[in-house]
Amino acid sequence: MSIDTSRRSFLKSGAAAATAMMAAAAAQAGIPAAKVEKWDEEFDVVIVGSGFAGMACALKAGQAGLKVLMIEKMPTVGGNSAICGGNVACPVNPVQKAQGIKDSKELFIADCLKDGLGINHTNLLATIADRCNDTIKMVVDCGCEFVPNKMLFEGGHSVPRSYEIKAGTGSGYIMPMHEVLKGMKNVVIRTRCKFDDFVMGEDGSVVGIVCREGYRFNAKAVSDDLENKTGKKKTVKALKGVMLAAGGFSRDIWFRQVQDPRVVPTTDSTNQPGATAGVLLKALGIGAAPVQLCWLQFLPYCNPHEKGFGVSVNFTNHACMDLGLVVDRKTGKRFMDEHAGRKIKADALFKVIGTDQNYPIAVCDDAIVKAINPSFVKLPLEMGTVKKFDTLEALADHFKINKAAFLEEVKKFNGFVKSGEDKDFNRILKFNNGLDVSKAPFYGIEVCPKIHHTMGGVMINEKAQVISTMTQAPIKGLYAGGEITGGVHGASRLGTVAVIDALTFGMIAGEGFAAMK
């Protein structure tokens, strides 16, 4: 179906004008291909962004022998993926089977829907469940290492289903994948190269991009996307198409506040400074359907005294929230299921923090610290955000916790762990997801949520093709994966699902390019 043919009637006469007109109308925004004087370069596939989705796409397209350009506006590859926690959900995997953990595609989808408030695009969740073991194989083949025979039981999931990345961060994927890609002669990776716009074919397809080489991101700009004019323009033809893997907009001061006015310019985020909305907004301009853009996710394990992601997130999450407890210092008591989904916990934390910055205290003990990855506690202790005490009394004194009530609460919590039943908040304890907090030394840290992930983005289908509002069908030549897309997570995502999401749809996009004639 063409939506443009009838527009010829009011065009300036002449076939050329009609053609240009058609292009402008069909392509909506972007640069009409007819206006590009010359293509500076030509590739089969152009990938915008170099995090999980970009790397996975480059890998699959590169392995198929396609000529690939992956651009990254920042000075180093990896985007936010390189600094994230890196553990990865994989429903129904061999480790679960070996350990007798019963999981299913349906259970995975149900867990995601619960935290996502029921508005997830379940076709995309089903795709992840169907393909996640292929995704894990892909990254392991690149040299990614997981902690052997270990399944993490992450917040909001009903069963342990997440692999733990040995490196302790997403760099555990980015570095080996980057190495593999560097070894491919048909793959070009270009940092400090910023996407500027799409080049559109007459039929409304994406046929290339305009970018700037030698771009220098300005972290001090209010809006780098608007203000930064550095770099040299280049046109790049994409014979098979363009893949958007440009991430979310947690650091986009303006656009995040348009969606949620409570988020002010000073609101901190766990994300790297390049996480802006520029590419997403250009995609909307060529008719990519926006999905659930107004849901911002707060990571509920951050520390108010660290900037950005900081160094203590893994400690607070895996030591204190997975196994220990969190208390309100005013009451000395717990106030939430520490193992709930992120939205539930962030909402509960905000309520306690209130307007007087009453940051809750996350607590664990020596036995717990011995049970987690040693790297999780080392740096935060050195930096001083995690504090170590010989007694729970000393911990309470230091953080000004209501002491008597707190000691009583720890005793009560230990009882819950022993009985396997949390009578106060119904936390799941059957997977030993709680340890008796009784063995000195004891550890404590202040907790606050920070903006972590923007749920919404462009709409994709199961093939990672971007869907147009103008045709309700795929925009030819345009793929997307990872945080720039919306729908997978609905209103709120569970931990470790973003990693599998980005890797899987990146892989699928790469396979799609590879399968093209």
Add this chain to the structure above:
Amino acid sequence: MSIDTSRRSFLKSGAAAATAMMAAAAAQAGIPAAKVEKWDEEFDVVIVGSGFAGMACALKAGQAGLKVLMIEKMPTVGGNSAICGGNVACPVNPVQKAQGIKDSKELFIADCLKDGLGINHTNLLATIADRCNDTIKMVVDCGCEFVPNKMLFEGGHSVPRSYEIKAGTGSGYIMPMHEVLKGMKNVVIRTRCKFDDFVMGEDGSVVGIVCREGYRFNAKAVSDDLENKTGKKKTVKALKGVMLAAGGFSRDIWFRQVQDPRVVPTTDSTNQPGATAGVLLKALGIGAAPVQLCWLQFLPYCNPHEKGFGVSVNFTNHACMDLGLVVDRKTGKRFMDEHAGRKIKADALFKVIGTDQNYPIAVCDDAIVKAINPSFVKLPLEMGTVKKFDTLEALADHFKINKAAFLEEVKKFNGFVKSGEDKDFNRILKFNNGLDVSKAPFYGIEVCPKIHHTMGGVMINEKAQVISTMTQAPIKGLYAGGEITGGVHGASRLGTVAVIDALTFGMIAGEGFAAMK
């Protein structure tokens, strides 16, 4: 600031090509003005849509002597405004003052934020509060009639602050405003005329539209916007600009499900069939910033046996929810504050309805029916959706309510009304917002929520100017008001606030056109 100058470098040579290129880039989508062979017509102001926002804008621009075209794709004017409830919030008004009701701008904003989950654009709420008395004067001057000296106490508002429209529906504004506009020689109103696209100036401004006259909306199409090719193309120049007043997308089968996949094609809506996303999506295509598109509101006073808005909404809302009670037929008990905001009530209703269509029963008595507008009960009784009974026992038998528990519950409710304190759901009863349900005959009706209002839309500022994602500044020549905009209501709007929203920003847009040199 120009974002396009640097693009010249890769343009085809020649000034004309450069100019066209600039236009395409700056204007994003839409039709470049340079490509319009001839303008079929020329007006100062072109208004897309003829509901509250469109009428108010036409009125103000028309009164200023501007040449105005207001187009409406449906066969009759008024859009969804003509069939809505029509009562209108007006914080801090003379009737409140005469009755000793203390209200404030701040209280109005706080009430809206509560149901809006804190994400409302409060600058827009403040504008409404500042201008609402002017808005009321404007419509009264047109001949709109309110019930004298009456302030409705609508759900979610902390105080009575809404005028009751005498006509009982939004036609009480549309009809007199239409009459006034028909008397203006400088205002042209054209039905069956569909907006197709924007025509964009070289500087990225909106300079006109392309529309189709003699268009015949096809209610049987899955997507009328995509499928319907009827009508004759026309280009219309808008010397001062274009006003978007095209309403929401509660009837857009595809786009509403993209935002909330729980809403399936068969999900009923209170809206007229023309409430689709076509104009909104074209606006996004020229860079209008999307705001909170994924929040759909369900009206919690509908009837499952009526199609669409039906005839019983006012009865269920004003008789049973404002003054009576609502019970779960399985338990015979109340399950919510019947006077809460729409989101809270819709969520509570969905929970009771469950998967077995256990529609709750709304109940009132003769004294309540005597206290409301007689028109609210007449038609639903005739149509048979409201049923009348001599005893509460007979009512319980008819609707298969757990009788003993129900009779006990009514007694308890009557006690709450007497004491002025709802011990179960903390409903505000101090404004006599509850009547003793004891005087035969008794009335009952089944209740279910239907999609009613789409919260999100394009971003506007306090002057009703549409904001661009590409510049974070107004798109020159583009205004919007009413349901096509987002931000005013946040996640969920209170009853009677949409009417004042649409009328006020329509008025402001009209004033803006009038003030242009």
